[in-house]
Amino acid sequence: MQVWPVQRFSKAGRTAPRICGMAGVFSYESSEVDWCEDNYRHSETVAEFYNTVSSFIFFLFSPLMLYLLHPYAKERSRAVHLVWFMMIFVGIFSIYFHMTLSYVGQMLDEISILWVLAVGYALWFPRKHFPSFIKNRVEFSVLVFLTTVFSTLSSFAKPTVNAYALNCIALHILYCLGLELRSCTNPRIHRLARVSVFWWALAIACWLSDRFLCNFWKRINFCYLHSIWHVLIVVATAHGSTLIAYFDALHEIPHALPEIQYWPKDHWSLGVPFIAIRGSSKTQKEC
Ligand SMILES: CCCCCCCC/C=C\CCCCCCCC(=O)N[C@@H](CO)[C@H](O)/C=C/CCCCCCCCCCCCC
Numbered sequence: 572m573q574v575w576p577v578q579r580f581s582k583a584g585r586t587a588p589r590i591c592g593m594a595g596v597f598s599y600e601s602s603e604v605d606w607c608e609d610n611y612r613h614s615e616t617v618a619e620f621y622n623t624v625s626s627f628i629f630f631l632f633s634p635l636m637l638y639l640l641h642p643y644a645k646e647r648s649r650a651v652h653l654v655w656f657m658m659i660f661v662g663i664f665s666i667y668f669h670m671t672l673s674y675v676g677q678m679l680d681e682i683s684i685l686w687v688l689a690v691g692y693a694l695w696f697p698r699k700h701f702p703s704f705i706k707n708r709v710e711f712s713v714l715v716f717l718t719t720v721f722s723t724l725s726s727f728a729k730p731t732v733n734a735y736a737l738n739c740i741a742l743h744i745l746y747c748l749g750l751e752l753r754s755c756t757n758p759r760i761h762r763l764a765r766v767s768v769f770w771w772a773l774a775i776a777c778w779l780s781d782r783f784l785c786n787f788w789k790r791i792n793f794c795y796l797h798s799i800w801h802v803l804i805v806v807a808t809a810h811g812s813t814l815i816a817y818f819d820a821l822h823e824i825p826h827a828l829p830e831i832q833y834w835p836k837d838h839w840s841l842g843v844p845f846i847a848i849r850g851s852s853k854t855q856k857e858c
Pocket residue numbers: 654661665668680684687688691692695696697734735737738740741744745747748767768771801804805807808810811812815
């Protein structure tokens with residue numbers, strides 16, 4: 572396969588990125604992070620072709636999830652649309668990052684993920700687990716906002732650890748889900764939880780493998796694991812965020828009788844989950 576002659580950009584043998592002045596932070600390969608896929612193999616201007624192209628998956632799922640979650644958003648708050656709206660920006664920044672491997676691209680990619688997570692926490696973190704000094708969701712949102720501003724500033728201190736820190740937040744989300752599931756007996760919900768964790772585990776396995784086993788993947792000429800991660804983490808987020816939003820709906824708008832359904836076919840193995848709103852009369856919660 573042809574490698575484009577822009578090898579002057581190649582990182583081979585280089586230990587630290589060259590950032591010279593303000594313009595340097597935008598330059599190709601100014602990020603300390605470089606994924607396993609060979610740079611400039613398919614294009615002169617796109618550093619990691621498959622990692623860039625696979626980031627377009629955000630543009631497929633974001634509008635679909637905005638559409639599917641609209642009935643729930645109408646009942647709960649239009650603010651829940653922020654999560655998938657902001658995912659469009661995660662997609663844009665992911666494309667920019669993999670296209671240039673620039674320092675600015677990396678920071679935009681990671682900071683946008685951090686803010687999506689922050690919005691998710693502010694909207695959906697269960698009230699019963701709020702710290703004792705917090706009285707309501709507005710106060711909790713202020714706390715999340717301040718923590719996120721602090722984390723955003725800290726992310727410039729050691730950019731190479733940002734992605735690991737973000738993955739640790741995913742572990743906290745899994746822990747919170749576990750707590751909710753303990754008091755839930757609905758088998759449909761437990762199945763959605765298993766499917767969500769399955770996609771997330773597959774995604775993180777690809778991310779770690781691309782990071783740490785690159786030599787092996789290069790030897791067998793298969794350097795696409797980070798591209799696969801993009802697809803899997805979006806699928807995991809579609810499942811996981813719907814599950815979290817379902818628990819939120821059960822607690823916050825139980826009268827709406829929320830129910831998990833799948834699009835386009837109402838079967839867990841074939842579709843994308845969403846929250847269907849069955850009514851507005853006050854009834855017992857299911858779990
Ligand atoms: C009560 C808490 C509610 C939280 C709601 C969760 C909302 C979803 C939030 C985040 C979406 C993740 C988007 C991933 C974008 C990937 C872009 C990317 O590939 N970036 C890499 C560089 O190109 C970078 O190295 C990756 C960094 C790690 C990102 C970690 C993301 C954590 C995802 C959490 C997903 C939860 C799924 C839960 C499943 C049970």
